[in-house]
Amino acid sequence: MKLTTTSYAVLAQLALRPWSAYELAVQQERYFRFFWPRASRALYNELRRLDRLGLAKAQTESVGRRSRTVYSLTPAGRAALMAWLSTPVVPLALEFDGLLRIFSSPLGTRDELLANLERIRRDVAGMTELNDRIIAEYGAGQAPFQHQAHIRTLVVDFFTQFLDVTEQWAQRTAGEVAGWADLEAAGKPLRALDRIHRQRHGRPPAVSESGQPAGGVMPTGSQRP
Amino acid sequence: MKLTTTSYAVLAQLALRPWSAYELAVQQERYFRFFWPRASRALYNELRRLDRLGLAKAQTESVGRRSRTVYSLTPAGRAALMAWLSTPVVPLALEFDGLLRIFSSPLGTRDELLANLERIRRDVAGMTELNDRIIAEYGAGQAPFQHQAHIRTLVVDFFTQFLDVTEQWAQRTAGEVAGWADLEAAGKPLRALDRIHRQRHGRPPAVSESGQPAGGVMPTGSQRP
DNA sequence: GGACACATGTAACGGGTTACATGATTTC
DNA sequence: GAAATCATGTAACCCGTTACATGTGTCC
Numbered sequence: 001m002k003l004t005t006t007s008y009a010v011l012a013q014l015a016l017r018p019w020s021a022y023e024l025a026v027q028q029e030r031y032f033r034f035f036w037p038r039a040s041r042a043l044y045n046e047l048r049r050l051d052r053l054g055l056a057k058a059q060t061e062s063v064g065r066r067s068r069t070v071y072s073l074t075p076a077g078r079a080a081l082m083a084w085l086s087t088p089v090v091p092l093a094l095e096f097d098g099l100l101r102i103f104s105s106p107l108g109t110r111d112e113l114l115a116n117l118e119r120i121r122r123d124v125a126g127m128t129e130l131n132d133r134i135i136a137e138y139g140a141g142q143a144p145f146q147h148q149a150h151i152r153t154l155v156v157d158f159f160t161q162f163l164d165v166t167e168q169w170a171q172r173t174a175g176e177v178a179g180w181a182d183l184e185a186a187g188k189p190l191r192a193l194d195r196i197h198r199q200r201h202g203r204p205p206a207v208s209e210s211g212q213p214a215g216g217v218m219p220t221g222s223q224r225p
Numbered sequence: 226m227k228l229t230t231t232s233y234a235v236l237a238q239l240a241l242r243p244w245s246a247y248e249l250a251v252q253q254e255r256y257f258r259f260f261w262p263r264a265s266r267a268l269y270n271e272l273r274r275l276d277r278l279g280l281a282k283a284q285t286e287s288v289g290r291r292s293r294t295v296y297s298l299t300p301a302g303r304a305a306l307m308a309w310l311s312t313p314v315v316p317l318a319l320e321f322d323g324l325l326r327i328f329s330s331p332l333g334t335r336d337e338l339l340a341n342l343e344r345i346r347r348d349v350a351g352m353t354e355l356n357d358r359i360i361a362e363y364g365a366g367q368a369p370f371q372h373q374a375h376i377r378t379l380v381v382d383f384f385t386q387f388l389d390v391t392e393q394w395a396q397r398t399a400g401e402v403a404g405w406a407d408l409e410a411a412g413k414p415l416r417a418l419d420r421i422h423r424q425r426h427g428r429p430p431a432v433s434e435s436g437q438p439a440g441g442v443m444p445t446g447s448q449r450p
Numbered sequence: 451g452g453a454c455a456c457a458t459g460t461a462a463c464g465g466g467t468t469a470c471a472t473g474a475t476t477t478c
Numbered sequence: 479g480a481a482a483t484c485a486t487g488t489a490a491c492c493c494g495t496t497a498c499a500t501g502t503g504t505c506c
Contacts, residue, residue, distance in 0.1 A: 088344060197364060
């Protein structure tokens with residue numbers, strides 16, 4: 001009867017109101033895919049499991065001749081969900097295939113690396129588009145559960161920042177690589193260390209050799225009140 | 226014979242030099258865990274598979290009475306890896322359990338939400354520590370494959386930014402929530418929309434009601450040359 | 451001589467993906 | 479009347495995790 005994070009993702013949705021399995025899958029795809037991506041098939045299975053466990057209740061309705069299953073949270077389900085809130089978090093995990101390609105880019109050409117950076121950028125741009133659509137929804141007051149906007153926007157905040165920083169990184173990196181003739185070392189490693197050092201600690205070595213202000217990166221950190 | 230990203234992660238390592246399975250597992254844990262996390266057990270299996278497929282070659286050496294298997298890349302393996310570099314990237318995926326807890330925080334108390342933000346912050350701080358250690362390694366010229374520092378620091382760059390932005394977000398969000406008496410709506414949703422709007426587009430509504438400059442967030446974007 | 455790193459191995463299981471099937475309803 | 483959406487279902491498969499076992503070498 002061990003519950004997974006996916007179980008709680010479903011319970012969290014059910015806590016808001018009863019949903020049909022299909023509705024839930026759509027919501028999951030739209031709002032959860034960024035931080036807990038699962039194929040919608042997993043949802044259907046999880047719902048049946050939660051029903052078996054008594055944490056959700058399945059009820060079959062019919063729309064015309066077609067039937068659908070509506071799930072609602074049981075008191076036990078609500079209790080389980082609340083208890084979960086005070087357990088340790090699962091460490092965040094990132095799967096970023098693109099970085100692996102950069103890692104092995106010395107086997108290929110400079111242009112291949114640039115192409116991969118562009119692919120990454122487009123991937124991120126796609127996510128940004130979806131994120132913006134959600135923001136617009138809230139802005140227009142048309143998002144579901146608008147009365148929880150103060151909570152949900154906290155999550156949206158994270159992604160806005162995350163996507164922004166990732167896109168900036170991809171562009172900045174492409175700019176850097178575009179300035180190279182090839183991928184050979186030839187002095188590049190040392191310049192790279194200089195760059196990384198500047199990013200981490202403001203920019204201590206007085207003036208950088210290029211005069212360019214650290215590649216447009218402003219470390220916005222450490223200015224908390 | 227379909228290869229997974231994990232296969233290429235291993236091949237990418239083997240492209241640098243031959244490794245024993247154990248060495249590889251250690252390296253994987255240290256350098257790849259951030260963007261392609263896998264239990265080291267998966268490595269051992271993948272290596273044997275690559276050997277079967279002729280993409281890597283296993284050779285048993287012995288150190289004293291203890292034996293170990295050293296794997297090296299075959300020409301076929303190198304070809305497969307190079308071919309992979311020009312295939313589409315796998316969309317990046319994030320699993321962030323903590324955000325799900327925020328999402329369902331209205332079921333709990335304000336303090337529980339703050340506790341979860343703190344757990345998130347500690348999780349990120351742990352990753353930051355590891356990242357810093359790697360940066361220090363490169364700075365000291367003691368990192369493996371220092372001659373590829375110009376490539377590898379591109380990846381490190383990403384994580385420095387990513388971790389920074391995530392930690393800032395966690396702190397800023399905790400600051401926001403700490404200013405609330407509870408988690409009830411009571412005007413908070415509207416203020417949240419205002420905040421999210423400021424973040425996205427500079428801060429158009431002249432001066433914010435609090436006088437505080439948008440919670441310390443400087444959108445560093447869109448200032449590319 | 452005890453702890454710790456080295457260096458694998460086996461086995462079970464399980465969450466999740468992919469592929470596919472099926473039909474009903476709505477919309478253009 | 480065709481396409482898209484609604485609304486599930488079944489089945490195979492597999493990548494990966496967890497748990498555990500087993501022994502060797504090294505260092506203090």
